[in-house]
Amino acid sequence: MDERNKLIAYKVIAFMYFITLLALIGVTLVRQFVQKQEVSEFEDIAIIVTINTLFLISGLLYFGAIPIQKLKIKTILLGYGLLVVSGSLFTYAKYNIFLKLGLSFKQLLDKMIIIITVSGIIVLFFVFFSFLGIRRIKKELKE
């Protein structure tokens, strides 16, 4: 394949992958909040979306599309904070606004612990791939 054709193919495939991922996120949200389906009815889609998103961001970090060298502790903590805040808002909206289940303060606190832990695991996952990416670049530069 000629290099220009490859470049065009990569761009088209990347764009369509991104659109598909957005569409799957949309489908998950519609099923949860509009159709009010049980999680078990769409958890297969949710798992695919979650894994894809995690590995998409990890891939961008590992291969240097996101400049790893510029990742500082402040940025990582900011990212962690954003994850916790967005997770909390989403949980609050899900239980108290959309599903109108109404959770007690203790129940919300329990969910917050899950959010904080899961967000921490996600951030560590990304930091790990960033570290692998930095190591890869250093190794390539040495050779």
Next chain:
Amino acid sequence: MKNIYYIYAMENIKLKIARIEKSLSQQELADLVKATRQTIGLIEKGKYNPTLSLCVRIARALNKTLNDLFWDED
């Protein structure tokens, strides 16, 4: 002072002249450098920015240097 000849912004007339001097069609040059005729055409029109490796292959096929084909001096 040397200026970079931005082949993605302007027509690459030097490349076209070098190709014609060698009596090569766009297709023949494309075959030599393992590209397509369209890619060669777009490079000559300044509508595609080739990779360095393709630039080197083109320069070798036309017995020119990168400077001759892709660099412009004041």
